Amino acid sequence: MNLSSFNFLKNWQPENEQFAVVGLGRFGRAVCATLHSLRYEVLAVDRDEKLVNQALTDRIADHVVCLDTTEPSALKEAGLFEFDIVIVAIGNYLAESIITTLNLKEGGVKHIVAKASSEVHVKLLKKVGADRVVFPEREMGCELARSLTRPRILDQFELDPDHSIVEIAVPEKFEGKTLAELDLRKSYGISVLAVGEPSNLHINPAPSAQLKNGLVMVVLGSNRDLDRLPL
Structure with a gap:
């Protein structure tokens, strides 16, 4: 779903909300850039130093941190447990995605949105506590079909x-x-x-x-x- 084009939602933006985005692939970067352009406070996280440095260069978030999100202590130290909403955008690494989601839920994050790469991934993310699971490839296919019909x-x-x-x-x-x-x-x-x-x-x-x-x-x-x- 294209958040930047969903114009009417901009009129109903909640106030004082902070977001953390875990995973800086194409999907994660797009989420970061869109939220940042809407003037929300965004923390971007990835374990790949190159992706972290690129996010810093492109200024797509307020803060960017390099850490291993499968380690609960690292998440706590970085303050991710204090965020209102965390988006887990690690769609292509099944184990890392699931462990990160579980760590965040056990750490007390109120709302977790997680990206899935398959139907099985969707089910697993829901079982470990994801409040909402998005499947971008499927959603884009449905959106294209709707736009044509x-x-x-x-x-x-x-x-x-x-x-x-x-x-x-x-x-x-x-x-x-x-x-x-x-x-x-x-x-x-x-x-x-x-x-x-x-x-x-x-x-x-x-x-x-x-x-x-x-x-x-x-x-x-x-x-x-x-x-x-x-x-």
């Missing part, structure tokens, strides 16, 4: 396997009508969170808000109900 969906954030928040261009069928007239909760089982231009969304729009060509909607619902929205 439902082009009006501009972006999608999966809350769980069955529910999502989506940003969608106003369907032609809805143009000229108000939210009260459409009654989307009754007709489609979805909730409208925001309406407006892509760069100027109005959160919690009034029932009298009229939908027009060129506007976008941010809606919440089950994936089954969202799929019933007109193209």
Whole structure:
């Protein structure tokens, strides 16, 4: 999922949140750079000194540390147990990924997001305590399929396997009508969170808000109900 393009989330950024990212491969670097650009405090970690030095040179995080995350004492000394959210981006090293996730959970980290490289990896990460597991390759494939078959969906954030928040261009069928007239909760089982231009969304729009060509909607619902929205 492309965090930098998910524009409407920027309006709801939580305050005073710190992130640590373990693993500075392509995925980890992208997460670091995006969070850092959104002005969150980010600690980047990797055991490869070359990757650490590159992150320092590129300034993709506030702090960058070289350490072995399979050692609980090293994690504690670096202060990772004190972070609100830790992203374990070690997708290609199964044992290191699992041990790191387990160490962080046992160290008291509130929320751990871990990258998986296979379905088995997903199951193992969940068993050792990952609060959320992402499988970028699978998610990118699903996103491509959606973009080809439902082009009006501009972006999608999966809350769980069955529910999502989506940003969608106003369907032609809805143009000229108000939210009260459409009654989307009754007709489609979805909730409208925001309406407006892509760069100027109005959160919690009034029932009298009229939908027009060129506007976008941010809606919440089950994936089954969202799929019933007109193209």
